[in-house]
Amino acid sequence: MNRPCTEHGHVHRLIQPALTDLTEKLRAGDRKITGPRQSILNVLRQHASPLTNREIHTLLADECDLATVYRNIHTLLKMGLVNRVDIGDGTARWELMADAADHHHHHLVCTGCQAIVEVEGCFPVDFEQQLTRRHGFSQVTHRLEFFGLCPKCQAQATGAAATEPERA
């Protein structure tokens, strides 16, 4: 389902919701189809790697204000159209939520260069239910991210002056 992107070093999702499907959802939620809103959705559609609000704004080439990006992302979040991704640097990243339940996935983040790779698969739902049942929680979801050193950064680390003390 995925194809490596030689230019950016990450994986592009081939299957992205059609823009019409997205605007349709907006309409259903009594939201207006404005220019900035369509642009934001398009930018997200073209980048599988989660983007920060600032990155979205930059990619939009000042088509709209940064505050508008924040407001729209927030709206899209409430409508369940985007998904928040945290990679531990304190900045929120956003990706388009694939249609409903399918295409559940996670990310593999390089601790060296911050590159984000999308990984398929996840643990069985039984695991989640089993783990949370005893606590009486309902509507349980999860967020799972992997971290590690990507091939490039590994080479760079070993190749360069061997100043890399082994870490536990």
Add this chain to the structure above:
Amino acid sequence: MNRPCTEHGHVHRLIQPALTDLTEKLRAGDRKITGPRQSILNVLRQHASPLTNREIHTLLADECDLATVYRNIHTLLKMGLVNRVDIGDGTARWELMADAADHHHHHLVCTGCQAIVEVEGCFPVDFEQQLTRRHGFSQVTHRLEFFGLCPKCQAQATGAAATEPERA
């Protein structure tokens, strides 16, 4: 392993590293055992639920400056003594890293009241290796958090306007 804390509504970890073990690690890293540093470690030892820098500072009752908390947490992070936890609100939280590899755990966060419960167990390491092997990453770790509605918030939601203050 855990015991519910009636006062704070979360779960306290019974097994926490002894303060001497912690200061020992500091010494080993050529770090000084200062007053603020010991206090921070003690606060973390007494609260299993991850704390924000501000919370730590408050619990310290102004024993030291907020900036000192930030700096020390950063130091402890680099030394591998604390672990960062993100629950999706943009604020970093910190918990004491249990001894080495054991006591690997995750968190169950209530989307209603932000309460954090520690959950034991995790998927088999094989899963992680299998999932990331194809990407050539090394030193792979992961971060996993569960989200859901805690029993209290469920009742509050169904009971509608029903008076259910019950100081949380």
Add this chain to the structure above:
DNA sequence: CTGGTTGCAAACACTTTGCATGTCG
């Protein structure tokens, strides 16, 4: 026409940093 939306700027919250002073080892 009308309420949602936007631009702009100010306000906020969290986090980092420069510098002089203080203190552990």
Add this chain to the structure above:
DNA sequence: CGACATGCAAAGTGTTTGCAACCAG
């Protein structure tokens, strides 16, 4: 004594919000 640590304040980011003008439905 020397290097690291701290307090204080200022500056940096990421994010939110008030308000008047604007625009999609």
